[in-house]
Amino acid sequence: MPENAPTILKDRQGGMETPRAPSATERMVKQRQRTAWQADCDSLLAAHPFTGALTRSLDPVPVIDSRLPTLMTDGHHLFANVHFIARLSAKMRRFLLAHAAYHCVGGHFLPTSKPDKHRWTLACEHTVNYLALLERIDIPAQAILYPAQAGKDIVSVYEWLAHHPCPSRDQPLDIHRPDLRLAGSRIAIIDPDFQPHTPDPTVARDWRDLAVTHACQSDMIDQEILTYLLAPVDR
Numbered sequence: 001m002p003e004n005a006p007t008i009l010k011d012r013q014g015g016m017e018t019p020r021a022p023s024a025t026e027r028m029v030k031q032r033q034r035t036a037w038q039a040d041c042d043s044l045l046a047a048h049p050f051t052g053a054l055t056r057s058l059d060p061v062p063v064i065d066s067r068l069p070t071l072m073t074d075g076h077h078l079f080a081n082v083h084f085i086a087r088l089s090a091k092m093r094r095f096l097l098a099h100a101a102y103h104c105v106g107g108h109f110l111p112t113s114k115p116d117k118h119r120w121t122l123a124c125e126h127t128v129n130y131l132a133l134l135e136r137i138d139i140p141a142q143a144i145l146y147p148a149q150a151g152k153d154i155v156s157v158y159e160w161l162a163h164h165p166c167p168s169r170d171q172p173l174d175i176h177r178p179d180l181r182l183a184g185s186r187i188a189i190i191d192p193d194f195q196p197h198t199p200d201p202t203v204a205r206d207w208r209d210l211a212v213t214h215a216c217q218s219d220m221i222d223q224e225i226l227t228y229l230l231a232p233v234d235r
Contacts, residue, residue: 019190022064026082030062030193033082037062040093047094050221051135053214054101057207065191072175073100074196075109075203091138098137099174102128105211106154107204107233109177114158117178118167123158125172127228134222144170151224153231208233 022030037060045052058073062082071080078100085093103109108124125144130151132139139145149157161167177196197203212229215221 019066019187022189022191026064029086030064030082033062033080033085034060037078037080037085037093037097040090040097043090044094044097048098048135048137050214050218050225051098051101051132051137054105054207054211055097057210058097058101058104060097061193063191063194064189065194066187066189067180068175068194070173070175071096071100072177072180072196073103073109074177075104075107075200075207076197079194079196092140095132095137095140095143096173098132098135099128099143102131103174104204104207105131105229107201107207110199110201110204111177116158116162119158119161119164121172121176121179122161122167122170123154124176125170126157127154131225131228134225140173143173153228154233 041052041055041060044055058078059076061077061079062085063079064082068079068081070084071078073079078097080096085096088096103124106124106127108128112120114120122144126146126149129139129143129145132143133145146157146160149160152160164170177199208229212226215226215229
């Protein structure tokens with residue numbers, strides 16, 4: 001079944017119902033949130049030019065869709081559930097913008113060959129949050145960051161997590177593609193704006209090249225960030 005195909009649901013009486021699209025009122029809420037996200041992008045660019053420049057390459061798309069309770073990126077868009085982001089402070093929204101851009105730079109929207117998908121997700125989360133730390137962006141307390149793995153590459157973090165006593169307790173703030181709600185689960189609303197692109201390795205390379213270019217042009221970038229960007233990636 002295509003990722004965005006309508007899902008037929010059974011109601012309480014056993015009849016069939018089709019998920020609805022966002023209402024006119026909900027579409028207005030989406031537009032307001034899009035405007036707020038744009039202001040956050042401008043603010044991030046002013047305070048953190050390297051990261052702010054990266055977020056300019058992400059198209060923010062507010063959605064109201066049962067499959068996406070928080071937010072995710074496909075390397076082209078930042079899809080965000082408006083009910084989720086409406087509860088956030090401007091500081092938290094700016095962090096999540098940076099977080100999504102770093103996921104793109106790391107190519108984390110691509111599938112991995114690693115057998116433990118959750119451990120890989122946690123390793124991705126740690127590395128992007130560590131980049132935020134290097135950029136002196138405020139990190140929320142619930143963000144995944146393993147001090148013992150500061151500065152380690154993503155594969156090293158993944159392997160270290162094999163000895164984590166209970167990795168299932170750590171959960172990302174955003175949604176990674178394998179964790180999207182399956183088409184077979186109950187879906188009340190399907191937003192036509194939620195159309196993630198197929199993962200493309202070329203897009204991941206373009207993001208890495210873009211980040212290296214911005215980093216080399218900046219005289220304020222932390223050298224550790226450039227080292228990370230130039231390191232080979234093993235998925």
